[in-house]
Each structure stands twice: as structure tokens, then as C-alpha cells.
Amino acid sequence: MSGKKGIIFAGALVGILSAILVKFGNPGNMGVCIACFIRDIAGAVGMHRAPVVQYIRPEVIGIVLGAFLMAIGSKEFSTKGGSSPFIRFILGFVVMVGALMFLGCPLRMVLRLAGGDLNAIFGIAGFAVGIVVGIFFLNKGFTLKRNYKLSNFEGYLFPVVNVALLGLLLAAPAFIFFSKKAPGSLHAPIWLALGAGLIVGVAAQKTRLCMVGGIRDLIMFKDSYLLTGFLSIFVFTLIGNLIFGKFKLGFVGQPVAHNDALWNFLGMVLAGWGSVLLGGCPLRQLILSAEGNIDSVMAVLGMLVGAAFCHNFSLASSGKGPTLNGKVAVIIGFIVVLAVSYFNMEKSMNFKAKGDVNVNAD
Template identity: 55%
Template structure:
């Protein structure tokens, strides 16, 4: 079977990889130039849906990606407000994808960026991701399907883009207060107080970010390109297995190559290892199972977290619900201590591996059971 490779997928993959390295150079956390899951989690933090102090920031990249998709969809005549496809199931699938991603510490995009940064734990994540997609494909082949969607009002389709823009504007209005608070805390000013309505990290990944306008513009460009190229990390592997189509996987590979080369050029690459990787752990069972959940859940949803943002930007209300599910999932992941964390590293002369909480382990098992139930109960549930 011949595969038509869309040149735009190569451009998009390379650009996302370069953007990830550049955004990290300008302040984003290491191996986290782009991470849809982490960035949505940070937005959940800054809006006080959770109170994990180290992951609270309104990531402009997310606003840019959705808005870029919206602009491109209108410009190319592809905007179409649709909704009504099993919204509650999509919400819970988005929720579980986020829990899985935060157990692993990254969405599929960050997984590839981590791989390009030399993090071998991400390769274990990749194995889990592939297994998750393969399980999803088995159910797709058996007739799994969520219900069809229907045309809806433009206002319905615009909800997520508009909410994100309004949040961003409010965040920018608060920015002078927020940035002064962060500066005061870093300078050790006694009694420094955040008087803004948004929460903001003063340390940890949430405090590390590229300049706001740079992040927004990069997000916009990625949104435009990903809308046009249909970039999808899940679709890449799924299409190879189901249709022997290699188009989307090319984007996946291009991200990896661009990040690897970018890291080597900037001197960030220190070889491949599982130990002491930035914002990552080497608890491999949970790296693997976390990404099984992400792969399986995303396969049932029809696309990875990045693709959900793009579809939401095109007017797909079901994907908007999925993104809100991810936002709530992120809040739960931190409020109930389900999320993974970095390895403590060298302690008393021995390397200490991060240990996932019992809550996290239980949540992962519950997600896998729930995915199985959803997969089995929606076979041949389509048509008319």
C-alpha cells in the first residue's frame, strides 16, 4: 500500500521540535518545551482548580494552539461547529488520559521530546503508548465507536477558544501583580503576598516559562500548522497498524529528530539514561502503564491531546468537552496525589527512584478497568 506523505507534516513535526528546544532555551522547563498535559495541568493550577504550588501558570502555548487552529479553520473554510458525540464519555476519557499522562509525566508530545532529550524512561513510556494504541485498535476493529455528532451553533463551537482568550486577557491584566509577587519571593522579601486572583508558581516547573508573547506566538504557529497537517501522535501509530499509512508517523519522527539535533547543537544532550532526567521518574511499571492509559484512551477518542486542542479550535464541541475533562483530570491528579514526580536522585550514596502513591496506583488500575468497560460497551454503537 502506498502512503502519500503530506510535506506539511514534515514541516509541522520539525517546527514543533525546534519550538520545543527554543522555548526551553528561553525559560520553559527542561524536556518540556511543549507538553499539552503539563500545560493544561498548569492552567488548572493557576485557576486554583488544584493547589500544587509548583505547577501554576497560564501557559500561553495552549491559548495559541487553540486560537491558531480557530484562525486557520476560518481562513480555510474548515470551521464547522459540531457537537453531541457521547460528551460524557469523552469527558471521562479526557480525564483518564490526563491522569495517565501525569502518572508518566507528559503527554505523547512530551514523551517524544523527552526521548529526544536522552530520557530512556520515555522509551518505556513509548512502549506503553504503543501497547495502549494496539489495544484501542483491537476494539476499533471490533466496531468500537462513540456516537455521531451534529451541527450546532457557532457559539457552541467557540466556547473553548473564547474562554481561553478571556482567561489569557485576565491573566495578562494580573501579570504586573503576579510577576512582582514572584520577584519579591525570589528576592526573599518578607511578607510577599499574591494579591491577584490567579495563583502563580514561585518555584518548580510552573515558575519556568519562556516570555509570554513568544510562547503565545509559537503556540499560534503550531496551532495553524497542526490544524492544516492533522498532526496527531496517536494517529501516527494507529494508522500504521490499521491502514499501513505512514503519513502521520513522519510528524512524530520529525519531532524526535528536531529535538535531538536541537539539544545536541545547544549542548543540552548528555547521552541516553534513565537516571536524573528532568521532571521524570524511573518507576518503569508506572511509566509504562501511565502511557498505556494515554494510548488506549486517545485511540478511543480518535486523537492525542494535541489533536483534541486542534479539533476544539475548529469548532468541535466534543473535543472542547474532552479538553475540559483533561483540565478536571489534572485537578484531581494533584488534589488526590495521583500524579508522578521526579526521582529524588542520589540520597545517601544511592540512587532513589520515585515511588508512585497508592492513590496513583489505584487510579491507574481504575482507569484501565474503566477503559475496558467503555471499550466493550461501545462496540457497534454507531450508525444513524
């Protein structure tokens, strides 16, 4: 899969599979949502005790393993790390705060719109604004410095952890939590979800699917390659939803969503800004982690801890709307990403000549 035909095909696969997963049991407009699924996994392993969002999502496992196998097969697996790992952890945490204010990652934002949820329009607008702010700091010389080659053993650990999660899902021991009511209790059959995840992982690894990269590249380089993939996801998810009777146009009564326009907007401003600094959206961070990028693993771990924190301290929104704690957390998140942006700007652009790069850039 190369060129625009390849990424359109990849987007079509993701869109069709997303519609199928909802048809066969996933929550509405949640065929694939990296933020929501990482949150559910955090609950399943006991990191938070919100009883309605606890399930080891096979889609995430499949995405990681699919991307890992594709990277190995194409000789693109390379273990590296050391590019401001703790800052990346913090940024992953903050991105999750923004995503759970909106109730979805950038991928679910597109899926929600394809399901008729017009609240996603405010999320998309906020996401674009956040990316523009992030680009401003990139142009001012923002960098998280270079990374370093590490042993392949360390790179294999993240896929191994996901295999272990699959084992826990299948064995369902007593110490793993599973929701008894929605949305955590809503899921497609395990092998269908795992297979869909494998396909998404392969496609995303091969084509570098990334919503952040799509908007960023269009603004900075007038390159629409990555954005074309997400337009394809929207079109084919919409078609699938119409076929399966899952399309519902409106602002009110949408599945796992609220209609507070301001905080949908601000949540995704935060998620977009933080993702630009990381060099990719949550889906892209999973793919990079599977390719051996330990800095991306740190970002994913930040998202995992962030998701647990959001539910332990009532930061996450619900269908009733955002919480006061969540609003305060988003404001604090803006302060954090502003500080990270400002204090990591190079005073001179000469760092490029020395080989320092934002290693997670697509």
C-alpha cells in the first residue's frame, strides 16, 4: 500500500471494520477508540474502579501486534528511546485528560461524525485549533531532543505485554474486572475484535495513519496524504452505519457523548496540542510503540495512567456532560502543555544540523 490509493484503502478498511464492530456489539460510534479502549483496559486491571468502563479491549492488542508483525516483516522495527521520556509520559497523560473531556480520541471523533453525532464538529474544530497552536511552537523550534538506539529486547517488551493482556482476557481470572453494564459491557466477540485490530494495526503501520499528522502536514507542507486516510475512514464508516442502521443525526441522545459544545471544543484543543508535541495522535503512538519506539511507550503509559486518574478523581465526562473536576483538569492541562512548549523551544534552529529531531514526527 503506497501513495494515496494505499491510504484510501487503509482508511476504507478501518471505516468498514469500525462499522462492523459496532454492529456486532461495540458501543455506538466506538468501533475503534484508542482513548476509550485504553481507559477500559486501565479499569480491567484495577487501576480505576469505575464499574461501567472495565474491559480488556482486544482491538488495542490487535493493533499493537499487527503493527509489530508488519514492522518486523518490513524490517522497520527499531528499538530506540531517550527523547525526553518523562515529558512524553506527562503529555500522554494530558492528551488523555482532553480526550476524556470530549469522550473520544481523534479517531473516534471522526467515527462519531460518521455516525451522525454533530457534537463531533466542535471536537474537530478544537482539535484543529490545538494543532495550529502546536505548529506555532514547532515553528519556534520546539523539540524533545534526539533518541538513542536501545537493545531489541526492550522493544519486544511492549508487544509481549499485549500478548499477556490477551491471555488475561481469555482466562478471565478473578482479579481482572469486567463491566456488567454499558459501555464496558458492550463489545464485539473477542476474535472478531482481535482480528479487526490486527488489520487496523497492519494498515496503520504501513500507511502511517495519523489524524494529527494529517492536519499538521496539510498546514505546514500542503500535503494531504495523511488527511486523505481519515476522510476515507469517515466516508466508509458513514456508508457502513447507513447500511447497518446505526446512523443517527443530531446533537442530543448520541451514544457515549455529551452536547456541551464549549468543553467538547476545549477538550480536543488540549488533545490536539499535546499530540502535536508528541508527534502523533494516540493511534500513532500505539503504532510507534509496536515498532520499538520506547518514547511512544512512555506516552501510551501516560495515557493509561491518565485514564485511571480521570476516573478515580471524576475528571472524565459522561453522557450527562463534563464535571467540574474535569474542567479544572483541562485548564491545568493547558498550563502544562504551554510550559512544555515554551521550555523546550530551541533558541537557535542550529540543532537540526546536529541531528536533534522530534523523533515521533510522522
